[in-house]
Amino acid sequence: MESPPEGYRKNVGICLINPEKKVFGARRLDIPDAWQMPQGGIDDDEDPKFAALRELREETGVVSAELIAEVPFWLTYDFPPDVREKLAIRWGKEWKGQAQKWFLLKFSGKDEEVNLLGDGTEQPEFGDWAWMKPDELIDRAVDFKKTVYQQVFSVFAPHFQ
Secondary structure (H helix, E strand, O other), X not given: OOOOOOOEEEEEEEEEEOOOOOEEEEEEOOOOOOEEOOEEEOOOOOOHHHHHHHHHHHHHOXXXXXXXXXXXXXXXXXXXXXXXXXXXXXXXXXXXXXXEEEEEEEEOOOHHHOOOOOOOOOOOOEEEEEEEOHHHHHHHOOHHHHHHHHHHHHHOHHHHO
């Protein structure tokens, strides 16, 4: 796998779809009305596929999912200045933005499996969730993530047929 661009935090993104081919979206607790797909950092020497499954479990409690596809390249977005400053304090390092490896996973469980408290290892990030059409999720995402979401859905488009 090629390396992400310099200055970007390595991250995974998870596009979780249900049997009706709707996408899991969750409303962030820290940004009013901002919805997103699960995502999170890749630990040092961690395989991105493992990181995706770990982040999905940590953020949503979901373990009933199988890997279907991945975007074969890194996608990046830049943080707006205010977000960059806030995250630099939290992470103890300043990043331009995030370089993400995206994975498509098919949910095979029941909706009751979703637990926004996650697996209890991390602070909750989300206050609500829903299955949505890709365009609906793009509309509800923060502006700086919209282009990445469009690219993700473009690559995974054959799986939404």
